[in-house]
Amino acid sequence: MKPAPFGYLAPRSRQQALDALRRFGPEAKLLAGGQSLVPLLAMRLVRPSVLIDLNRVPGLAYVRPFRGGLAIGAMTRQRAVEVHPLVAERVPLLREALRWVGHPQIRTRGTVGGSLAHADPSAELPAVAAALDARFVLASARGPRVVDTPRFFAGYLTTALEPDEMLVEVRLPALPAGAGWAFAEVARRHGDFALVGVAVVLRGDPDRRCTEARMAFTGVSHGPVRVAEAERSLVGRRVTAAAAVEAGRIAQAALEPHSDIHASAAYRRHVAGVLAARALEQAAARMQVSP
Amino acid sequence: MKGVRTTTRRSRPVPLTQAEIRLRVNGIQVTRTVEVRRTLADFLREDLGLTGTHLGCEHGVCGACTVLLDGQAVRSCLLFAVQADGSEITTVEALGTPEALSPLQQAFMEHHALQCGFCTSGFLMSAHALLRDHPNPSDDEIREVLGGHLCRCTGYRAIFEAVRAAAARPRHRA
Numbered sequence: 001m002k003p004a005p006f007g008y009l010a011p012r013s014r015q016q017a018l019d020a021l022r023r024f025g026p027e028a029k030l031l032a033g034g035q036s037l038v039p040l041l042a043m044r045l046v047r048p049s050v051l052i053d054l055n056r057v058p059g060l061a062y063v064r065p066f067r068g069g070l071a072i073g074a075m076t077r078q079r080a081v082e083v084h085p086l087v088a089e090r091v092p093l094l095r096e097a098l099r100w101v102g103h104p105q106i107r108t109r110g111t112v113g114g115s116l117a118h119a120d121p122s123a124e125l126p127a128v129a130a131a132l133d134a135r136f137v138l139a140s141a142r143g144p145r146v147v148d149t150p151r152f153f154a155g156y157l158t159t160a161l162e163p164d165e166m167l168v169e170v171r172l173p174a175l176p177a178g179a180g181w182a183f184a185e186v187a188r189r190h191g192d193f194a195l196v197g198v199a200v201v202l203r204g205d206p207d208r209r210c211t212e213a214r215m216a217f218t219g220v221s222h223g224p225v226r227v228a229e230a231e232r233s234l235v236g237r238r239v240t241a242a243a244a245v246e247a248g249r250i251a252q253a254a255l256e257p258h259s260d261i262h263a264s265a266a267y268r269r270h271v272a273g274v275l276a277a278r279a280l281e282q283a284a285a286r287m288q289v290s291p
Numbered sequence: 292m293k294g295v296r297t298t299t300r301r302s303r304p305v306p307l308t309q310a311e312i313r314l315r316v317n318g319i320q321v322t323r324t325v326e327v328r329r330t331l332a333d334f335l336r337e338d339l340g341l342t343g344t345h346l347g348c349e350h351g352v353c354g355a356c357t358v359l360l361d362g363q364a365v366r367s368c369l370l371f372a373v374q375a376d377g378s379e380i381t382t383v384e385a386l387g388t389p390e391a392l393s394p395l396q397q398a399f400m401e402h403h404a405l406q407c408g409f410c411t412s413g414f415l416m417s418a419h420a421l422l423r424d425h426p427n428p429s430d431d432e433i434r435e436v437l438g439g440h441l442c443r444c445t446g447y448r449a450i451f452e453a454v455r456a457a458a459a460r461p462r463h464r465a
Binding site: 001002003004005006007008009010011016019020023024034035038039041042043049050051053055079102103104105106108109189190191 | 306308357366369370
């Protein structure tokens, strides 16, 4: 359980980090909070020849207002985001989901950008990004670019990041005014990766009829999944218990989860529907509509 | 021209396999040269002889290796010693001594919050940080923090009671 030898670089500026990536990108790994990467190194599931430690790069940890929503620096610790007043005010869904990420002792070190860039198929933050239509700012010596959530998550543990690129910021649009939200998850123990999790956002008209629904699942595919048919089934209706259960059933039918040692595909599919219905009811109760 | 180029090349950082680090451990300034792949946990145990920090799983699950990095509870198996350069580390050795236990350690003893003791130093460090930041934690706050640790003697209930008892005392700090 000791990492294989590697070369270590600790850039002191963003420019140095991008320069290191340009030189060593394909053989390097970026070290953010290390809460996923260091176990992989210890088990020698990854053996990069160079480790580029981002922890000494200034200016990558922040929570800022951005166009009504938030911009969060990739190196911002999860714990710092969890307790940030702007997060509670503007993106409470993120705060709720963060409480499911590992444990307090993990979140003191783990970063928002690290979790997103690692793209574990059972991680909570990718589902939040999918539910909020987050945008990702990627930087390289070639220049920055911005990609949306469906393009960022490219597959199992795979993102749109090129070998010479790093994630520098995630932008979370504000929830629509009065929108309801919820996050629900089932894990074997609290703090474990999700067997299934779901992030929900609901918006309604003054008559409490749903005008927009977003349901993003984690743990049921190689990355976060939105189920458009289930979302559409709610539009134009009040999100009653019956409507929530029906949307959950549609999601169950549409999802194609896998089996592993933690849970069977059939169990995951069942739980996805049940959790979706619960989260939808909770989100509907949180919805605020002006009369 | 040639000289300038050489300077530019020299200024480019080269990946290191060893590094000299300076940090404070339990209030004492320490300078050592370490292999960059040395974890902080191994550094504390092997290089400094501070064997109160235990290693259970070595991949961030069990919490036995929890120490304070600049005051925050972290897994020392998920941090390389080189990353702790310039920081302040607090280990269980800083809490109390066998003759003079810290109030938290005393509460662990009184509530039978340990059997084999392997997980105990990790629990103590997390609980210590919790009580420092939240002198009167709610039961849920205690549970959330203890949830980051495994105890295979199944002593969670007693550990919870010990932390709650320590919180109720006027001075719980080490």
